[in-house]
Amino acid sequence: MLTYQLKSSCLHPMKTAPGYDLVIRLLDTANTLVRESRRLFRPHGLTEAQFNVLNVLGPAPAGLSQRELSDVLVVDRSNTTIMLQRMEENGWVRRSPHPDDGRIQVVTLTPTGRRLWQKVLPQYVAAVAEVTAVLRNAELTQLMAGCEKLGRSAREWGSRHEN
DSSP: OOOOOHHHHHHHOSSHHHHHHHHHHHHHHHHHHHHHHHHHHGGGGGHHHHHHOOOOOOTOOTTTEEEHHHHHOOOHHHHHHHHHHHHHHHSEEEEEEEETTSHHHHHHHHEHHHHHHHHHHHHHHHHHHHTTTTSSSHHHHHHHHHHHHHHHHHHHHHHTTTO
């Protein structure tokens, strides 16, 4: 939906709307957080997307359908399939037919995947705590509420502009 240029103030000499500036800052911050999270995941042989899969499946011992997983991750299903193939090759996840509907693939963590998740999750939680320590609890609450409103507004915009 939105594209942006880093350091847009250098590239956009005209005055921009506060909403535009906010989106630029949010996207820049999100990219920084993703880029820096790679430093944490790389020694474990994980990408940030693979960690997200482990993190979604970790609390779901019965697993999720591949479709549910794609929906939760907000990832295109074809990208999920490729990622799950790689994760299966690494021994982190298992895909098996649903007991009632063989067309549905259920994705679960393997014991190896669960151990990896349990090893990396505390490190990630600690890193997030360290990064967010610059914000007071009231600021965190306000930012989360603002992000929720903004996300909802973007989804509504997308629904109105579907082709």
